[in-house]
Amino acid sequence: MSTSRHMIRRPAHAQRGFTLVELMVTVAIALFLLGGLVTIVQNVSTANLNQTALAQLADEQRFALTVMTDAIQAGGYFADPTTQTTAALPAQGAFLQPGWVFAGSHTVGALDSVATDSIATRFQTSLGYGPILCDGTDTSKIAGNNAYTIQFSIQATAGVGNQLMCSVNGAAAVALVTGVKAMAVYYGVKRDQTIADYNIDTYVTWDKMSTLNGANDYLNVSAVRLVLTFDNPLFGQANQPQTITVERVIEVMNRAGLHT
Secondary structure (H helix, E strand, O other): OOOOOOOOOOOOOOOOOOOHHHHHHHHHHHHHHHHHHHHHHHHHHHHHHHHHHHHHHHHHHHHHHHHHHHHHHOOOOOOOOOOOOHHHOOOEOOOEOOOOOEEEEOOOOOOOOOOEOEEEEEEEEEOOEOOEOOOOOEHHHOOOOEEEEEEEEEEEEOOOEEEEEEEEOOOOOEEEEEOEEEEEEEEEEOOOOOOOOOOOOEEEOHHHOOOHHHOOHHHOEEEEEEEEEEEOOOEOEOOOOOEEEEEEEEEOHHHOOOOO
């Protein structure tokens, strides 16, 4: 007895793809995610560039202030202060008069943000003592007693902008840092002569130095206040000022503390 088997054909399911609407939604989602990723990358890149620019600015500020501080703080130093004093300093060039440790310039009425002051100082070094000069000379490693005159100024250079310049013993000035828009220098002096000490009671720019009423500001500079104005590398971005200012007050070595 044979049994016939009947094959039962089941209807095939109809094959179905994405509709146009589904494709458009998918593409929109992908573009949204891609746009977010691009925005994140751009923000990270911008933040990194900003941090690099600010770090470079901080390095320039630190370097400029360190070099200037070392030279100014040494002003009036002698290897043997028991036999040598600033009173014996001769006239030097067209700016340093007898007995002067400092000389400078200031445009009358110029604000700190635009001032292009200059300052010169002189001192002596000996083996084992002396700052590293702006030309790279380590004066502490040079034998003998050696006199140095250091001058700092601001110079406008085409294509570069303002630069902080430094000259050693009248040699051609070299650029320390760029982007220094302005430099204002204030000299701390004592005008009240009723007490014999070097305590400061007045800060003045060079054009205000005086010898009136028994004072002699040129011989009594006890500290120097520097105000450096740098171009802001982030200027143009939201809430960023055009310039950034740094200040430092530097004691002059032969005037620090009370006169004894």
